[in-house]
Amino acid sequence: MSTQTGDTAPDQVARLLALVPYLLARGEVRLEDAAAHFGTDADQIERDLRLLFMTGVSPGLPGDLIEVDLEALEGDRIIRVDNADYLARPVRFSPAEATSLVVALRTMVDTAPAEAREVIERTLAKLEEAAGQDGEGLLRLHVTPTPLESSAVVPVLESALAHGHQVEITYHVPSRDRESRRVVDPRGLARVEDLLYLDAWCHTAGGDRAFRVDRIVAATELDSPVADPGARARDLTGGWFTDAETTTVTLRLAPQARWVVEYYPVTGRRPGPDGTIDVDLEVASEEWVKSLLLRLAPHAELLAPAAYADAFTTAARTALRMYEDDGVDSE
Template sequence: MSTQVGDTAPDQVARLLAMVPYLLARGEVRLDEAAAHFGVDADQVERDLRLLFMTGLSPGLPGDLIEVDLDALEGDRVIRVDNADYLARPVRFSPAEATALVVALRTMAESAPEGAADVIARTLAKLEGAAGAEGEDLLRLHVTPTPLEASPVVPVLRSAIDHGHQVEITYHVPSRDQESHRVVDPRGLARVEDLLYLDAWCHTAQGDRAFRVDRIVAATELDTPVADASARPRDLTGGWFSDAETTTVTLRLAPPARWVLEYYQVSGERPGPDGTVDVDLEVASEQWAQALVFRLAPHATLLAPVEWVESFSAHARAALRLYEDDGVDS
């Protein structure tokens, strides 16, 4: 993605990191106002936001990505972002991240130009100062438990796993700002990158699910035993897996809608008829999928799940009737 003349990739990353807290603090900002604040033109800010729309927390499901109201951006030239509160908090490095950063800075310092070398030296001094004069205590930078590790639900989940008991959990879905209550058979806890997941059989969904522990609002160990005491936890570290609140949606995309492949992580892709492509997406809600299909119309067709097809068609017909009632040609 191109940037304006004189604007490097590090410049853009730094601007994005500053832009998100700036936007979250204000709730709504006009595009021209944001451009003036960051000293770039409006087109550059719009390019930044379209890049931001593709970023978020691992594993990159739609509910994990930063949300940018593109309709408001394209229509009223107003910026609204959501689902990015974690960027409004100060960054804390894990031991591995701090170690990697120190090693990288030391390597860069040997060949950096004079101006950059001063910045690198000051940054390195701060990190090594926190770690110890020679960096020997670097791996003890992170001596207090992270909020995730200190979460009160973790010992409850571990106890239930050890005892073979079911757990009643309250699970938060940020993309819908809703909480669901369900009974699960816990199998194990697994760390994937910097997130902790509960692998379980969900009795509500009647299937295997991986719940992000930081989204489990409450957990209660029950006296009832799990249905299958011999079940073993799955390996969640090898790639894509479904979150508790996701549904697989299959879309048939015409060439003008193929940008979906660049903006969203797809779990499947197959050639379709007449130059189309069929893609599978894991979506957090029917409402989110419906909004995406309406935005792609008429260049996208919903193929699955079949129970959503008629619902989408009914909503589309209702929307068309609103235009007809207002005397607008559709």
């Protein structure tokens, strides 16, 4: 069923903003009940959810995106969302954000229609009151980065970096709501917009990882030296897909999967057979590619590199055998 008549893009955005707190307050909701609550149909809510799991906090690294349990959605038609707890926290503006809002609102108030001017003036007054000073003082603020470095684990990480020591960290994984303990070789701390990341080699995972510092529950500097003292820190400031150590992945997308080009930086795009398109992406994690392909199946094919394609095929066959061993019909 298509989007209901009159359901515009602003309508969908407004519904998405209301949908997440609605779901978080209830834990899980039947798809039909959510549709009835928002005055739309189940197909539209399902489309909203498939858009929702591609959103999250900037910069959109793995673990930053809202997660939707697609298995429950497609099987039992139950909606469950995870990794969206930050939406329940009060909004706090940095000086830079508050200043930008004041400037924008003052520009709008002079040109806004009479019916909107009162609302803008009230918003401007509340913002200035919350800032604890008048608008002129707010505009004179010296803008400094959000003090993420106040985290208790940061001095431990900085000390380990200075001494070339390994670190044992306890890391919270929101998508599974559990903590994992692992030993890492720290390479550097990088700020990506308003988040601080530890770039490290993870001995538990056997690969490069970028850990969000606000999710490191505890950190202990060890006496053991890092395995490769000369290893350089990766450049994470440009985002997950732009580091020099990334791998070029080529996907063949059917029309149902073309939304990928709207949500990820595509470095190449070519027409494929039968209405498909072939796209190139720069990725830093093979696991991320597997996760994306499982979301896109059966509307995407991994063309290159061959090693990634073979690994994904093996993983998919293993998952299928698990269903078959449990007596589940995969057709």
